[in-house]
Amino acid sequence: MTGSPPRRRAAPFALALSLALALALLTTAASPAFASAPTTTKVSAGSAATPRTSLPRPTGPHAVGRETLHLVDRSRRDPWVPEAEARELMVGMFHPARPGTGTPARYATLEEARLLVADRGLGGVLPAETLSATGIDVAVDARPARGRFPLVVLSPGFGVSACTLTGLAEELASRGYVVAAVDHAYESVGTAFPGGRMLTCVACEKARTEADLAAVTAGRAKDVSFVLDRLTGSRPAWRYAALIDRSRIGMVGHSIGGASAAAAMAVDPRIRAGLNIDGAFHSAVPEEGLHGGPFLMLGTDDDTHRPGGTDRSWDEAWSRLDGWKRWLTVAGANHYTFTDFPVFLDELGPPGTPSPPTTLTGRRGLDLTRVYVGAFFELHLKCVPQPRLTGPTSADPEVRFHNP
Numbered sequence: 001m002t003g004s005p006p007r008r009r010a011a012p013f014a015l016a017l018s019l020a021l022a023l024a025l026l027t028t029a030a031s032p033a034f035a036s037a038p039t040t041t042k043v044s045a046g047s048a049a050t051p052r053t054s055l056p057r058p059t060g061p062h063a064v065g066r067e068t069l070h071l072v073d074r075s076r077r078d079p080w081v082p083e084a085e086a087r088e089l090m091v092g093m094f095h096p097a098r099p100g101t102g103t104p105a106r107y108a109t110l111e112e113a114r115l116l117v118a119d120r121g122l123g124g125v126l127p128a129e130t131l132s133a134t135g136i137d138v139a140v141d142a143r144p145a146r147g148r149f150p151l152v153v154l155s156p157g158f159g160v161s162a163c164t165l166t167g168l169a170e171e172l173a174s175r176g177y178v179v180a181a182v183d184h185a186y187e188s189v190g191t192a193f194p195g196g197r198m199l200t201c202v203a204c205e206k207a208r209t210e211a212d213l214a215a216v217t218a219g220r221a222k223d224v225s226f227v228l229d230r231l232t233g234s235r236p237a238w239r240y241a242a243l244i245d246r247s248r249i250g251m252v253g254h255s256i257g258g259a260s261a262a263a264a265m266a267v268d269p270r271i272r273a274g275l276n277i278d279g280a281f282h283s284a285v286p287e288e289g290l291h292g293g294p295f296l297m298l299g300t301d302d303d304t305h306r307p308g309g310t311d312r313s314w315d316e317a318w319s320r321l322d323g324w325k326r327w328l329t330v331a332g333a334n335h336y337t338f339t340d341f342p343v344f345l346d347e348l349g350p351p352g353t354p355s356p357p358t359t360l361t362g363r364r365g366l367d368l369t370r371v372y373v374g375a376f377f378e379l380h381l382k383c384v385p386q387p388r389l390t391g392p393t394s395a396d397p398e399v400r401f402h403n404p
Helices: 012-026 110-119 128-132 162-174 202-206 210-232 256-267 312-320 341-348 362-382
Strands: 063-073 087-097 149-155 178-184 191-193 197-199 244-254 273-277 295-300 325-330 399-402
Touching (some): 063 162, 063 210, 110 197, 149 362, 178 210
Parallel strands (some): 244 273, 273 295
Antiparallel strands (some): 325 399
């Protein structure tokens, strides 16, 4: 799967693809790079009979806090449900926090987890109770750390919630970033909104053409500009908005969220740097480029996202990028390698199953995602040199640099 293809929920092809992904991930074994990695033990809610999962601990020096904002843009009707009148967003605010404050956060609500597991066809592998109670290093209502930090906006793939990128969000926050993880209304299989509402993926039923998907990226760009207005304006919606350094803002997204990062950069000069993780661009990069802003393309090393691959939007975008740029692919990765899912499936899969020689474990995939996304923002939002972005390194043999 590449980019964000339109699909009908529960269509036989989509379900078969999800099941195939689950089986492929369940047959992975530890790669040599992570064979001796320490195991992290975390306490997760749930009964003794429920299997438990956890994300690897973030590597930065900060504890991580999270708050949730409900933002309503009354200047726009929702593009998928016009009768809703206003465009609504749920935004998870991850931030550097003071250790030992706050209470443990849940990965997702039980109903959000149930809908996500069912949509991915993973009900027999990943129980909703397990996903909801996944151990994460995030605290709710934690007191913020002192200082001002760059802001990174995070946008998920089409049809899934921003919770699927929790491993990346908590990593960035631990390194000293505020992260705004945006759930776009009616664009995920299930996101909880105030008033006991569970908004499901109306867009999954309506988006059918390339023009529709281009409209998704343009709409998300407007969402992001609104989020920035509400976080950095004169009357911010978040009580800890003073943590944000308004002069240092970046954006990263997975799948169509990655295309949205380019679309947002093209129209909002507040976004200084952007990163697309394995998403078709859907014409998000205009002919005149991104005002010289730096951009990183990170994808699967297959016939899709190598130079000259089947997703020609990457070649087109590369030719239009007019600032610092890198094109990286990861050998053994698939579309969901860059999300949390493979970590959970590794933990729940049968032990001792032989692995295809080029397939990454979920943990290794998340590690590489954290390392290269983190390096990109360290370089472009903190001006810290990053040797990993200058060329291939023996430390990461899976990562390949391209210069078409």
